Amino acid sequence: MPTTVVRFNLVDPAATPASLSERYRAALEMATYADDRGISTVQTEEHHGAANNWLPSPFAFAGAVFGATRRITVTVSAIIGPLHDPLRAAEDIAVLDLLSGGRLVTVAGIGYRPEEYERAGVDFTRRGKLQDELVETLLQAWTGEPFTFRGRTVRVTPRPLSRPHPLLLVGGSSKAAARRAARFGLPFFPSAHLPELAAYYTEQLAAHGTEGWTMMPAAETPLLHIADDPDRTWAEHGEHFLHEARTYASWQADGAVRSAVKSAATTVAELRAEGVYRVLTPEECVTYAKGDIGSLILHPLVGGMPVDEGWRSLHHFCENVLPRLKDRQ
Known part of the structure; x- marks a missing residue:
């Protein structure tokens, strides 16, 4: 089915x-x-400052869904990664993972609206580097061990329930996104049916010696x-x-x-x-x-x-x- x-x-x-x-x-x-x-998944997403009131806070909404349900998964597809504080995102996802018993799926994209970056005071031209920092920070934070973040030693608690960590996918429609997913050994979520990009991701997994899979529309x-x-x-x-x-x-x-x-x-x-x-x-x-x-x-x-x-x-x-x-x- x-x-x-x-x-x-x-x-x-x-x-x-x-x-x-x-x-x-x-x-x-x-x-x-x-x-x-018995429906499998609630899917939600993130946009900011839209005149039509588009949901800007998918994690808050996911938490409300988890409090009202028992089995259904919530897929956030996608967060605009560079607009999130990495440490706070790690905490929010960990809490939702604990609250839901592991029912949260997060797709981390970089967005495509410069006005959202301008509104948040984030440099749109640095979105790739900021996304790398976010993904790396999430993976380190969820170990529960101290690590270096922006030149200082930090630790994020509590640890999430899911092992090795809550389900995190890298989203996008570019080769840079596919490379990022492969480099971190994370699943890849193309934003459309892009078999050539999925094949490139597979090549990059081999090049980086990592494992992963593709969830493609x-x-x-x-x-x-x-x-x-x-x-x-x-x-x-x-x-x-x-x-x-x-x-x-x-x-x-x-x-x-x-x-x-x-x-x-x-x-x-x-x-x-x-x-x-x-x-x-x-x-x-x-x-x-x-x-x-x-x-x-x-x-x-x-x-x-x-x-x-x-x-x-x-x-x-x-x-x-x-x-x-x-x-x-």
Whole structure:
């Protein structure tokens, strides 16, 4: 059976503090419901200063999910590594690993928005070196032993539960990211289906004498919404899918970023034809899941989607799709 994922970035361009609070609480209720029904993973991410209220604090959200669930994994895909204080990140991840019993997966990327670096007072041109420092510090810190950090001896406690350390992947779409993952002996998480980059990573593992593996999106990794009437859903709610697609497009305008969810659509009709976002009936979703796919990614609150519509999609998936997938195992 494919890996099942529920994605949350808590975007709402028209939010008030009260409505955003409702959205956050709904996301936690959805995570609990997904956990009870056997969905594998909650996926979340990090962006800062976005006008549409994109989630800026994925570790805080992950902690809330862990407190409300028992089994489900939370994958933070991805943190913007150079914007994090390395010692504090090591502590936060260790605490979440202990709290969750080892259910946190962290993908460390470097981001692609210079304005986020400017907002944080971090030099965008040093992001590679800062990412190296972050990864090295995390791995040293989680041993629980003293080590040298910026010229002084430090020690990070408590040690995490997971051995040898909490699951940490290096994300990106560049050869530099692949080399970094291989050099540190960490798994590689390409941001899109990039088999040539995965092959380069394998070469670099051999060159550095390290071991690792690749977690790469499939050639098609659409974000799914489940509905009885897809035509009606596109007509009534297509603007929410388009809002997220256009936001990503505005951040990736230079063409240098390769992403599994990159879209060139400018209208709802174009977006629907593209297939990056798909609205499927339960039957269509079951048929789609029979193909050669790695995961089913549900995005119930996409782009400010009304909470009740998000619940309809999640209920359909858990009650009318997931049991039929389990029956085929």
